[in-house]
Structures are given as structure tokens and as C-alpha cells.
Amino acid sequence: MTGEGRDRWLLAGQDLLREGGLPAVKLDALTGRTGRSTGSFYHHFTNMAGYLAELARYYGAEQVDLALGALAGEPPEARLRALVAFADDRDMRSLDVAMRDWAGTDETAAAAVRAADATLLDFLERAFADLGHDRDGARLRAVALLSAAVARVHTPWTMPADAPDALLDLLTGQTRPT
Numbered sequence: 158m159t160g161e162g163r164d165r166w167l168l169a170g171q172d173l174l175r176e177g178g179l180p181a182v183k184l185d186a187l188t189g190r191t192g193r194s195t196g197s198f199y200h201h202f203t204n205m206a207g208y209l210a211e212l213a214r215y216y217g218a219e220q221v222d223l224a225l226g227a228l229a230g231e232p233p234e235a236r237l238r239a240l241v242a243f244a245d246d247r248d249m250r251s252l253d254v255a256m257r258d259w260a261g262t263d264e265t266a267a268a269a270v271r272a273a274d275a276t277l278l279d280f281l282e283r284a285f286a287d288l289g290h291d292r293d294g295a296r297l298r299a300v301a302l303l304s305a306a307v308a309r310v311h312t313p314w315t316m317p318a319d320a321p322d323a324l325l326d327l328l329t330g331q332t333r334p335t
Contacts, residue, residue: 163201163211165191170212174255175248182209210265216256217269221276228280233287234329237302240280241321244306253307277303288329298328 169190173181184205188195202208224243228236244250260267281299290298305324317323325331 162197166198166201167212167215171252175251178255179259213266213269217272221273225276225280233284236284237325237329241325245321254309274303302328
């Protein structure tokens with residue numbers, strides 16, 4: 158099952174996950190969010206359990222592949238910066254938190270998170286290797302960047318708006334004009 162209708166339901170589910178975690182993903186909330194009927198829901202998904210499985214898989218594979226595929230032809234540093242911008246523009250941090258919470262109680266969600274992490278690590282490692290870092294250095298940088306992206310750290314200080322760019326500068330070995 159693919160297509161605009163299905164994706165609309167899945168994106169609505171992600172919005173609900175961002176806002177209230179798995180407990181917020183209910184059929185009435187989904188129909189309200191999409192403006193579609195329950196009949197439309199059941200046209201695309203067999204039941205709520207099937208929908209939730211699709212929602213997890215969408216996060217873990219399909220959405221990641223679409224995002225990374227769009228960046229594949231870019232130079233390595235541009236790939237890294239575009240991925241950071243994509244994650245920020247689409248509020249992927251709050252979705253990631255919700256997915257990781259869900260993964261603690263559901264194996265399908267856990268498999269989706271593992272798949273997304275593996276794909277992202279591979280993408281990041283290749284970008285750092287393409288920048289000239291050896292395999293170990295590229296992997297370490299990939300792990301550091303992904304770890305920073307998914308960390309649930311709430312600092313008592315305000316993070317500068319340019320923190321993601323500064324981290325990329327540090328990891329890529331680039332310097333910005335002062």
C-alpha cells in the first residue's frame with residue numbers, strides 16, 4: 158500500500174507521536190488530523206495494529222530512504238548539513254524521542270529504530286569518509302553526530318542557535334569565519 162493517502166495517514170501519526178507519544182495515536186485523533194473518514198483509514202490499513210506496524214516501518218525505512226536518497230548526489234559536507242537541516246525542519250528530534258519510547262515496549266518499533274539508526278550511521282560514515290577521514294575516524298564522527306542528534310540531554314544553559322553548524326564544523330574539520 159503506497160500513495161498520497163497512505164502517507165497522509167502516516168505523517169499524521171508522526172505528528173501525534175511528536176505531540177503526545179504513542180498514547181496520542183488514536184483513530185479519532187488521526188481522522189481529525191487528516192480530515193478523512195474512518196472508511197478512508199480502513200481502506201489503507203487493516204486495523205490499528207496494522208497501522209502502527211506501518212507507522213513504525215515508515216519511520217525506520219521508507220522515510221529515511223527517501224530523505225537520504227534526495228541527498229545522495231550532493232558533496233559530502235553538503236549532505237551532512239542538509240541532513241541536519243532536514244531533521245531540524247521536520248522536528249525529527251521529538252519524533253525520534255517518541256519512537257525510542259515506543260521501541261521500549263514494542264519489537265516492531267524497536268526494529269524500526271535500529272534500522273533507521275543503522276542506515277543513518279552508514280550514510281554519515283560514508284560522508285565523513287568522502288571528506289577524507291579514515292574508516293575509524295569516519296565511524297567515530299558518525300557515531301558522535303548521531304549520538305548528539307538523539308541524546309535526551311536538557312542542559313541548564315541555552316544552546317546557541319548555530320550549535321548544529323558548529324558541531325559539524327568540528328567533526329568535518331572545517332572552520333567558520335569569525
